[in-house]
Amino acid sequence: MERFAELLDDLYFTNSNLAKETILSNYLRSTPDPDRGWALAAIAGTLTFDLFKRNVIKSLMMDRMDPFLFDISRHYVGEMSETVALAWPRSDDPVRLNRLPSLHEVIGEFQSRSKVEIRDYLIILLDNMSPSQRWALLKLGTRGLRIGMSARSVKQTLAKMKGVDIDIVEAAWHGLTPPYQDLFAWVDGRAELPDMSQIVTFSPVMLAHPIDEEKDLARITPATHQAEWKWDGIRIQIASNGKEGDDREAKVFSRKGEDISASFPDLIDVVDFNGVIDGELVVRPNGDIGSFNDLQQRLNKKKPTKTLIEKFPAHVIAYDVMEWESETLRHLPLIRRRETLKRVVEAYSDDYITLSETLPFKTVEDLIALREQAAQTGGLIEGLMVKDINSVYTSGRPKHAWYKWKRDPFLLDAVLMYARRGTGKRSSFYSDYTFGLWDEDGALLPIGKAYFGFTDEELKKIDNWVRSHKLNRFGPVQEVKKELVFEVAFDAAQVSSRHKSGYALRFPRIHRIRWDKPAAEADRIETLAKLVGA
Amino acid sequence: MSNSPAEQWMQVRPEGLYCAPADIYIDPIEPVTRAIITHGHADHARSGHGEVFATPETIDIMRTRYYLGDETRENGLKYGQRFDLGNGVTLWFASAGHILGSAQAVIEFEGTRVVAAGDYKRHPDPTCAPFEVIPCDVFITEATFALPVFQHPPLETEVEKLLRSLRTLPNRTHIVGVYALGKCQRVMKTLRLAGYEAPFYIHGALKRLTELYESYGQDFGAWELVSDIPRADKHLFQGKIVLCPPAQINDRWSRRFADPLPTVASGWMQIRARARQKRAEMALVVSDHADWGDLIRTCEETKAGDIWITHGRVEALEYALKQRGMQAKALNLIGRDESVE
Numbered sequence: 001m002e003r004f005a006e007l008l009d010d011l012y013f014t015n016s017n018l019a020k021e022t023i024l025s026n027y028l029r030s031t032p033d034p035d036r037g038w039a040l041a042a043i044a045g046t047l048t049f050d051l052f053k054r055n056v057i058k059s060l061m062m063d064r065m066d067p068f069l070f071d072i073s074r075h076y077v078g079e080m081s082e083t084v085a086l087a088w089p090r091s092d093d094p095v096r097l098n099r100l101p102s103l104h105e106v107i108g109e110f111q112s113r114s115k116v117e118i119r120d121y122l123i124i125l126l127d128n129m130s131p132s133q134r135w136a137l138l139k140l141g142t143r144g145l146r147i148g149m150s151a152r153s154v155k156q157t158l159a160k161m162k163g164v165d166i167d168i169v170e171a172a173w174h175g176l177t178p179p180y181q182d183l184f185a186w187v188d189g190r191a192e193l194p195d196m197s198q199i200v201t202f203s204p205v206m207l208a209h210p211i212d213e214e215k216d217l218a219r220i221t222p223a224t225h226q227a228e229w230k231w232d233g234i235r236i237q238i239a240s241n242g243k244e245g246d247d248r249e250a251k252v253f254s255r256k257g258e259d260i261s262a263s264f265p266d267l268i269d270v271v272d273f274n275g276v277i278d279g280e281l282v283v284r285p286n287g288d289i290g291s292f293n294d295l296q297q298r299l300n301k302k303k304p305t306k307t308l309i310e311k312f313p314a315h316v317i318a319y320d321v322m323e324w325e326s327e328t329l330r331h332l333p334l335i336r337r338r339e340t341l342k343r344v345v346e347a348y349s350d351d352y353i354t355l356s357e358t359l360p361f362k363t364v365e366d367l368i369a370l371r372e373q374a375a376q377t378g379g380l381i382e383g384l385m386v387k388d389i390n391s392v393y394t395s396g397r398p399k400h401a402w403y404k405w406k407r408d409p410f411l412l413d414a415v416l417m418y419a420r421r422g423t424g425k426r427s428s429f430y431s432d433y434t435f436g437l438w439d440e441d442g443a444l445l446p447i448g449k450a451y452f453g454f455t456d457e458e459l460k461k462i463d464n465w466v467r468s469h470k471l472n473r474f475g476p477v478q479e480v481k482k483e484l485v486f487e488v489a490f491d492a493a494q495v496s497s498r499h500k501s502g503y504a505l506r507f508p509r510i511h512r513i514r515w516d517k518p519a520a521e522a523d524r525i526e527t528l529a530k531l532v533g534a
Numbered sequence: 535m536s537n538s539p540a541e542q543w544m545q546v547r548p549e550g551l552y553c554a555p556a557d558i559y560i561d562p563i564e565p566v567t568r569a570i571i572t573h574g575h576a577d578h579a580r581s582g583h584g585e586v587f588a589t590p591e592t593i594d595i596m597r598t599r600y601y602l603g604d605e606t607r608e609n610g611l612k613y614g615q616r617f618d619l620g621n622g623v624t625l626w627f628a629s630a631g632h633i634l635g636s637a638q639a640v641i642e643f644e645g646t647r648v649v650a651a652g653d654y655k656r657h658p659d660p661t662c663a664p665f666e667v668i669p670c671d672v673f674i675t676e677a678t679f680a681l682p683v684f685q686h687p688p689l690e691t692e693v694e695k696l697l698r699s700l701r702t703l704p705n706r707t708h709i710v711g712v713y714a715l716g717k718c719q720r721v722m723k724t725l726r727l728a729g730y731e732a733p734f735y736i737h738g739a740l741k742r743l744t745e746l747y748e749s750y751g752q753d754f755g756a757w758e759l760v761s762d763i764p765r766a767d768k769h770l771f772q773g774k775i776v777l778c779p780p781a782q783i784n785d786r787w788s789r790r791f792a793d794p795l796p797t798v799a800s801g802w803m804q805i806r807a808r809a810r811q812k813r814a815e816m817a818l819v820v821s822d823h824a825d826w827g828d829l830i831r832t833c834e835e836t837k838a839g840d841i842w843i844t845h846g847r848v849e850a851l852e853y854a855l856k857q858r859g860m861q862a863k864a865l866n867l868i869g870r871d872e873s874v875e
Binding site: 065082089130 | 804807814850
């Protein structure tokens, strides 16, 4: 337990992802099974059970601490677990442990105990622990760990330890369970990865290159390529084993392999094929394809209500099939895979799954016109996908197989209002910027934030500028004189009640720094309103 | 319960705590004719007073920080040395254990003894005299860390955390943010006692006060100013400790170091979110104030019939003291700056 608590502390306070990966791999190398597997599960968020309930902790505290003092403490700290970890009043006559149990012993004890015994065991542990060990235990036990390390980053760490591509870990991941002894046997070189063919897992996806208009357009002909809309949803993968009853398994994964099935029960319910499909997930309020904003209502909702599902039903625009009836189709050319995909999709109601249509074109000019058409959809369609019809399905980003051709971003001249310092390498630089547009009364309203799109040289110049144009300070946020204009690029804008300006930008970035432009000549809110057609 | 007679002659005024019969303020936040200064931190010691009473160390600190001009008359009183303030009021100082020269002001008038403790701590500190419990009628306490979540760990374990990190990350420059007066010297001394042998590299803002501590016999071993070392010699700092004011740990100044590891040493570092806010990659809980247990214990040990609370988490301490049957009230003094810790 000591090592685990130290690990969490180290990860918590480290900013850089690379440093976090090093810390984690050092821990995994030096810690025996099954402790390291449980630690891995805690960090990757794959534990499926609580060791104890939050209520137990709360009632323990109420028994031993004055409720008023507990309340103002919690208010001050801002969080219950940390408050308990710091303020825990030791028992008058505590049971003394000669050593703290190891991580797997702790987990084993909690799982084998009855409710009353769980309470007693928790008291013994808390009495014998330091504040940061208590924090680790409480976070582990209630699965509330937030240490800024993604599941992806955990898999990356494992891949680096083994010296393989992350796809290999990714492919096996969903078939493995804590404490991951088979996984570590493989990392250590003592065994092969277990056979996953019967288990529904995520398989790494194929990605597109942005088109290089000067070089790539010349390669594209109607005989060799197909064009599709690039919808503004999220890329997903549906994998299912086609079985019935208890054996039935169907899952929806995000592009990065995160299992998001729980958020989309409406989709999971209808899937009954045996295969793996690649597509774009959108929602269909009132039967029409909704905006990304609409889709966001459904993302990250682990238990969507019936009302929410009815208002924003899930819909998949399918564009590829990688496996069918337990056979891989990845080695087949796209045009052949698409034949299978057509048959699959026909079996489903248009309400849930439709085929991504191929757009007719004869010349490059036709494609340009289609792309222009996409630009008129108010952000629903982001542009075009152009794919070589003979491309096989490989993970990663193979050259000249698939192109994405986004419509041009929207551009606005906005005024820098606030800056704050970045993290890691950028922690001494003001690198995160909030900018705004003028309203009709001549006031600036913030419309968004961006922290990239500029070079290191430009960053230094802006940092200098911020330091010599300071106004008020609000905690970490530095207000500056309203004098510097950024040309801001963004993919779409939505009406949003959360922002004072009434709009939220999608994917904003700094396009150019307009050192030359007077702030008074920056754009007005109305210009943004016209751009998004609101 | 009847209130102490001190209620009549110790008053809260906008300038600070005021002793009427002697016409003198304790740690006033504005220039006054006569002032008692408990210690040299900027939120207690100010410039522009007509006459100042403090320990000789505190007077020295105030001079170093330019708080004493020609207009100010200085009265240095050693711990325990009694002084007649006039009108039957006697003043003497007892050590407070907060920083070098820090004192509790003991004021006696008509058989009643009031102790204004200023800022104080009970944990050991090799750079200043330990806190002395003075039995009194009225004990005036601070409440900076007056919440049950504040239970300060021994400084040795925190310093060990830093030394362990130096061993495991020998290529990183460990930049430790410390307040220039007190914290800096206490951390340096404790590191020496724990066996750290390399020279300390320090920011210019820490120099004068460190020298002042040395003039009182403190030995911090070798230290050098970062600014005296050529910019090209970045490697010199690798795996070493650099000390600077907290605001500099990840600002322009720190860019001169290769792969710096920003660390903050302060009592506030107990709260994780506070440490993250400062963008510290290592948080050392080093406090020069009494923690929750020590605040309550001290109030009890003085056997004071009345406890007055000046600044900090006043509400919690008042509540807890009353729960223990003590008479306690909040004075609501203004102008105390918690970033000093």
